[in-house]
Amino acid sequence: MELLSKQSKQAFEEAIRYIPGGVNSPVRSFKSIGRSPLFFEKASGSVLTDVDGNDYIDMCNSWGVTLLGHAHPEVTEAVIARVQKGTTFGAPTPEETLLAKKVIDMVPAIDMVRFVSSGTEAVMSAVRVARGFTGRTLLVKFDGCYHGHADHLLVDAGSGVAETGEHLTPGVPREFAQCTVSLPFNDPKAVKALFETRGEEIAAVIVEPVPANMGVVPAGSGFLQLLRDLTTQYGALLIFDEVITGFRMSRGGAGQYFGITPDLVTLGKIIGGGFPVGAFGGRRDVMEVLAPLGPVYQAGTLSGNPVAMEAGYHTLRLLDQPGVYEDLARKAESFLGKLRAIVDRYPVTLNSVGPMFTLFFHKKNPTNFEEVKGCDFENFAWFYRSLLKEGVYFSPSQYEANFVNVAHTEHQLRLVLIGVQRALSYVYGYVDNM
Numbered sequence: 001m002e003l004l005s006k007q008s009k010q011a012f013e014e015a016i017r018y019i020p021g022g023v024n025s026p027v028r029s030f031k032s033i034g035r036s037p038l039f040f041e042k043a044s045g046s047v048l049t050d051v052d053g054n055d056y057i058d059m060c061n062s063w064g065v066t067l068l069g070h071a072h073p074e075v076t077e078a079v080i081a082r083v084q085k086g087t088t089f090g091a092p093t094p095e096e097t098l099l100a101k102k103v104i105d106m107v108p109a110i111d112m113v114r115f116v117s118s119g120t121e122a123v124m125s126a127v128r129v130a131r132g133f134t135g136r137t138l139l140v141k142f143d144g145c146y147h148g149h150a151d152h153l154l155v156d157a158g159s160g161v162a163e164t165g166e167h168l169t170p171g172v173p174r175e176f177a178q179c180t181v182s183l184p185f186n187d188p189k190a191v192k193a194l195f196e197t198r199g200e201e202i203a204a205v206i207v208e209p210v211p212a213n214m215g216v217v218p219a220g221s222g223f224l225q226l227l228r229d230l231t232t233q234y235g236a237l238l239i240f241d242e243v244i245t246g247f248r249m250s251r252g253g254a255g256q257y258f259g260i261t262p263d264l265v266t267l268g269k270i271i272g273g274g275f276p277v278g279a280f281g282g283r284r285d286v287m288e289v290l291a292p293l294g295p296v297y298q299a300g301t302l303s304g305n306p307v308a309m310e311a312g313y314h315t316l317r318l319l320d321q322p323g324v325y326e327d328l329a330r331k332a333e334s335f336l337g338k339l340r341a342i343v344d345r346y347p348v349t350l351n352s353v354g355p356m357f358t359l360f361f362h363k364k365n366p367t368n369f370e371e372v373k374g375c376d377f378e379n380f381a382w383f384y385r386s387l388l389k390e391g392v393y394f395s396p397s398q399y400e401a402n403f404v405n406v407a408h409t410e411h412q413l414r415l416v417l418i419g420v421q422r423a424l425s426y427v428y429g430y431v432d433n434m
């Protein structure tokens with residue numbers, strides 16, 4: 001059965017004439033899926049509607065943004081009211097302090113916070129702060145983790161960079177990349193060896209506490225604690241990149257979930273309530289190096305934009321109602337248990353932490369980037385195309401995560417399970433539905 005996507009195809013043909021590859025961020029091009037991308041018209045709750053009028057249950061959630069579901073009425077109402085009063089002033093507004101107080105209240109590791117306009121900016125700025133604070137240069141990251149597209153963070157990165165198969169993207173000077181060391185994830189020996197030889201040069205270790213940009217790959221027991229211990233011992237900072245895990249793994253993010261307090265935290269996605277927002281925060285003495293208080297420069301015309309702040313504040317306020325995280329955890333556990341039972345019948349594995357998950361077309365649960373690279377990408381693409389026909393929208397790459405959100409109903413999740421079951425049976429039962 002063919003998915004009716006005439007309007008999406010036309011929209012794509014038009015877009016590629018004006019926008020490189022027809023998209024403004026590479027993974028959404030469906031390059032690794034082997035078909036043209038869908039173009040979307042609207043979304044509500046957990047249902048996306050494309051320009052041909054097809055509905056999909058959304059497990060991509062705009063790459064993890066829409067934890068409350070799309071177009072939550074209370075967030076929408078607050079945003080409309082704010083827009084009517086002017087959308088940007090390039091000057092401070094009380095909304096920024098309101099959101100800052102909420103973030104500091106929810107995330108134990110954050111004493112002070114600054115807002116920017118994307119996750120990339122948040123990470124780029126946090127790394128600068130770490131270098132300014134320590135007076136050191138070297139940044140340690142992990143293969144397959146993605147921290148946005150700032151030059152020195154694209155070394156052996158996950159997400160769309162992984163699809164290129166390149167160690168470093170062209171356009172980044174080698175000299176910049178030499179300021180970053182990327183180590184295999186879940187390899188304590190490699191981390192210890194680097195600290196023993198270059199510990200005094202290391203400004204910071206940055207890690208996704210639940211890596212999601214090589215698909216979801218959980219940290220092994222004690223790995224995050226080792227990073228905490230070594231950074232403390234050598235006077236380096238520990239940065240948790242919580243652009244995905246923040247306000248998702250728990251009220252206080254992954255730091256609180258794992259009981260580890262980093263020096264700096266980067267945030268994005270959920271914090272903007274669907275608008276372009278990022279944030280970085282952490283220890284007061286570290287954050288105080290920032291201009292205008294201290295010497296480390298960082299700025300942004302639209303930073304702290306009042307509409308985005310309003311959306312973010314109401315999103316966090318709604319997430320912070322009693323029982324929200326408990327209900328989400330219960331729902332995710334029940335769904336993922338059933339999903340596991342389905343995929344166990346195929347040469348496919350499920351990695352999950354909390355409400356985040358990836359189906360890997362691999363017989364063994366991957367524990368690092370090299371193992372993810374061994375997946376059967378052709379079968380993933382076939383599965384993905386089949387799943388779209390079942391009305392389910394996963395993140396369109398083997399190197400990405402999917403999310404159970406607050407808005408998913410039991411019925412929708414049941415339909416996802418049925419869709420996955422049918423899509424897998426097409427792939428492995430060799431039933432031709434193409």
Ligand SMILES: Cc1ncc(COP(=O)(O)O)c(C=O)c1O
Pocket residue numbers: 118119120121123146147148149208213241242243244268269278
């Ligand atoms: C962990 C992580 N850090 C940073 C980023 C960069 O965020 P943005 O795409 O908003 O620039 C992303 C996602 O893109 C991410 O998943």
Ligand SMILES: N[C@H](C=O)CCC(=O)O
Pocket residue numbers: 025026027028063146159160213244400
């Ligand atoms: N993996 C990225 C974010 O988490 C995907 C978003 C993008 O690159 O457009």
